[in-house]
Amino acid sequence: MRPTVIDIAREAGVSLATVDRVLNARPGVRAVTIGAVNDAISKLGYVRDQAAANLARSRSYRMAIVLPDSDSQFVQTLAQALTDAAQQATATRTEARLLRFPPEDMHALATLLADLPDDTAGVALMAPETPVVRDAVRALRTRDIPVVAMVSDLPNTDRDHFVGIDSVAAGRAAGDLMGRFLGPGPSQVIVLGQSMLLRDSIDRRRGFDAVMQSGFPHVEVLQTLESHGSAATLAQVMAEILRSAPHARGIYLLGSGHRALSETLATLCPDRRFVVIGHELTPHTHAALKAGRLDAIVTQNPGHLARSALRVLRARADRAAFDEGQERLRIEIVMRENLPAGPFEP
Amino acid sequence: MRPTVIDIAREAGVSLATVDRVLNARPGVRAVTIGAVNDAISKLGYVRDQAAANLARSRSYRMAIVLPDSDSQFVQTLAQALTDAAQQATATRTEARLLRFPPEDMHALATLLADLPDDTAGVALMAPETPVVRDAVRALRTRDIPVVAMVSDLPNTDRDHFVGIDSVAAGRAAGDLMGRFLGPGPSQVIVLGQSMLLRDSIDRRRGFDAVMQSGFPHVEVLQTLESHGSAATLAQVMAEILRSAPHARGIYLLGSGHRALSETLATLCPDRRFVVIGHELTPHTHAALKAGRLDAIVTQNPGHLARSALRVLRARADRAAFDEGQERLRIEIVMRENLPAGPFEP
DNA sequence: CAAGAAATGAGGTACGCCCCTCAAAAATCG
């Protein structure tokens, strides 16, 4: 049997009340007595039953999950995963609200974070690291509210944890795939991005370039074309590049835009075959992989990410440690043949 | 405030005892009443407080984890993951013992399973599906002990759940990789297996062949060479095949034997470059991927597998449902650039 | 319609811990 407070009291030769005072760091106990109780605790190997403690405290954890109010399928997918995880988490008295902010408005985000109630047990945040955000996160930490960064790290704040994958490494994995799929012989790769102001895109590109340069020097990686989220712009820049780079055999998509790309390619050059590699598993990329319009994606598991974020926040709120191995997200490669069953199927 | 059983009783107009009967699926309640209670539950959005429930039950779960006593690195890795997961699980009053059986001796396994105490809350088992094993598993189910199959399914027993990946699908993923890495132009693929009596190997080969045939008809997949776990045999069959199949550019390793293969290739043909694809992430394959002696592996996450097995057993013991999405293992592709950090590093 | 069976209610105890109150014991101090 696991030892309980009663066993400690017996072992230490004190009353339950005293054990309780020591355990909860309440005043009015002599140092000698504290020592005796602690000795008993370590001797018996007592570990406080966190569940029972929380029950007694009738403590509940109010978490805030903060996401950009973007219509990108990746964010939508993540939001869904977080909603599911939050739903599941209610079973462990964790109540997580999903809050959204206008994607471009960091001041709105800062206000949102500043307005979080003091009883917030933790914040899971997906946001780019701008000075405004940095300050807002620091303010949270000053208020003793744990913060975990999701998807995109906030290394220069003192966030408690980052749950997600390293974008540079993800870009490297994409490069590795691209290089191997293209095979030997010279070729060119077109790189498409929404906007190169996004940190993730920059990092992915960096990793991609590094691998291509060192591992596949016979492949020329062209400059990033920015579509700014517009299908028309994409069609235009693609038309240009297809003329100027007739040897292009690969396309690397840094961010979203898979659907627009598929359509553009279908009209522009229906019978030219490209190796297309992108990021994130969404309904679009899922369908594209299945149909063979996309060869591979590099991604992270949003369900895992969501559960991990909440677990880590829970652990921080309890001031407990967490399982490093379980909380480390993997860089996943998804191709047609290892498409996970379920997520976006009818 | 979160609704409690008391709220449900009030809402449904029944007593606490009845709510309890419904919640815990105890007999003696009319269907109408059950319906009323369930309506109240969904109306109030009640979610059972697991922590309180477990506390009240003060039940501890004694699980048995049964693995072959094989020296294969995959089994060793899995055993380690299971040990870690069991360690973690003590926090949720789950005590899991690791039991091993001689890999070839299914009767020993049957005896082991039959000797499990009646208070066993669940068994996680990795074993091939032979008639003896099938009967032993059925006997467990008759004793009302939940069983989850790990790694290799036991479809013809009434095991409660399978945690692992579909070997046919894993073989397909390997085939997809092989075909794409080899590129266009005719080539041949050498397939190596320990023994084609192992179900996993057969299934992988089946998936591999299917993909190669339909997706990469220009690639000829040679007959499986069996090494029977002996490095000498491997060297011999490899020497033969390298003579008879000079166009072989790919090697598919169905099971273990990565180390022996590396050594054989290094001595037999140090400057011939093959596309090598295998299964499972172990210290050997990790090192081989890193060194470029191996191009990709198809695997499952052993940590996830271990935790999933225990979680599912817990859920079964509680007669609770579990999160399908969380318990579905993914077919992972690991290459040099997405090697997970940590597991086998110094 | 009565007897028997089934369904329901009432109430208690327990799980491990938190938190509060009040009295008793021990230590400290002038």
Place this chain on the structure above:
DNA sequence: CGATTTTTGAGGGGCGTACCTCATTTCTTG
């Protein structure tokens, strides 16, 4: 040494749920 302060003990109520017993009500069925 007595008075004051500090430390300790004893005990109770509660958190949300499980599980048990016994009485009472309601439904079946012959």
